[in-house]
Amino acid sequence: MKRYDDKRIIEAPSRWKTLCRVVMLSRVGVALSCLGLFFGPFSIVPGHAEDAVGLARCKQLADEWLSLRREIGQTRGEWQKEQELLQSEVAMLRELHEQHVVRLAEQEAALRDVEETMRALGRDSSQDGDNMERLKAAVVAGEACLQRWQTRLPAFLAESLHGEFSRLAMESGADSGLGERLQRVVNLNTQLQLLTRAVNVGSLVLTTPAGDQQQMDVVFWGLAVGYAVAPDASLAAVAYPDKSGWQWTWRPDLAVGIRNVLASYRKDQPAVFVPLPVRVEREVP
Numbered sequence: 001m002k003r004y005d006d007k008r009i010i011e012a013p014s015r016w017k018t019l020c021r022v023v024m025l026s027r028v029g030v031a032l033s034c035l036g037l038f039f040g041p042f043s044i045v046p047g048h049a050e051d052a053v054g055l056a057r058c059k060q061l062a063d064e065w066l067s068l069r070r071e072i073g074q075t076r077g078e079w080q081k082e083q084e085l086l087q088s089e090v091a092m093l094r095e096l097h098e099q100h101v102v103r104l105a106e107q108e109a110a111l112r113d114v115e116e117t118m119r120a121l122g123r124d125s126s127q128d129g130d131n132m133e134r135l136k137a138a139v140v141a142g143e144a145c146l147q148r149w150q151t152r153l154p155a156f157l158a159e160s161l162h163g164e165f166s167r168l169a170m171e172s173g174a175d176s177g178l179g180e181r182l183q184r185v186v187n188l189n190t191q192l193q194l195l196t197r198a199v200n201v202g203s204l205v206l207t208t209p210a211g212d213q214q215q216m217d218v219v220f221w222g223l224a225v226g227y228a229v230a231p232d233a234s235l236a237a238v239a240y241p242d243k244s245g246w247q248w249t250w251r252p253d254l255a256v257g258i259r260n261v262l263a264s265y266r267k268d269q270p271a272v273f274v275p276l277p278v279r280v281e282r283e284v285p
Contacts, residue, residue, distance in 0.1 A: 142185040152245050156202035164188045196222040225278055229258040
């Protein structure tokens with residue numbers, strides 16, 4: 001692409017001066033031609049000094065006219081060169097104008113794309129706001145559900161998760177970040193899911209049918225069913241969860257079987273098959 005030359009544009013006025021000079025010299029040449037036609041028919045008569053002076057003057061004018069003709073020719077040649085340069089600059093300026101038009105069209109198209117992107121982002125932002133509200137509602141519901149589980153877990157399992165439940169209660173406030181609350185819900189729910197797939201063994205204090213407090217060894221199949229047996233195998237019970245916690249039913253006839261299960265779990269004896277009661281397809285609200 002041709003490069004725009006400011007120096008050549010600055011010199012443009014001198015070219016116009018040259019053109020004006022050519023026109024002026026042309027007019028002088030025409031005037032001298034007219035003088036030549038006027039004085040041409042006269043002849044010089046010997047003895048007339050005035051005619052001699054006039055002849056010399058005509059010769060001088062003719063020489064000047066020829067000089068002017070040569071200068072006109074030279075100036076015309078220079079002007080033709082300047083004209084070519086001017087035409088080249090005009091073509092270059094037109095090319096630059098076309099390039100600027102194309103670039104302007106491209107920038108206008110890019111601006112329209114940006115405006116469309118901004119409108120799309122605005123729509124996405126509105127959708128994100130709706131999604132955040134739905135997510136917040138899900139987190140609040142999850143927190144409430146997990147807090148209910150704190151009262152439904154066996155005491156020794158609830159104690160192992162006491163720190164998680166305490167942090168859950170603190171982060172449930174309005175000032176807590178939604179991301180932190182969601183992470184806490186997910187973490188605690190994961191730990192509860194692990195408990196539902198594990199055999200959980202521990203000890204609990206239960207109230208016997210006689211109203212006494214009895215330390216019992218317990219084993220829970222996940223969070224679906226629990227079995228308890230006294231250390232001396234004199235008492236036994238089976239439990240199932242409901243809304244208020246675990247409901248224990250005393251079954252002394254299961255004492256030996258539960259004791260065998262615990263002994264096998266602790267590797268105190270080889271594993272054996274032990275028949276124990278189980279309810280299936282029971283859902284806890």
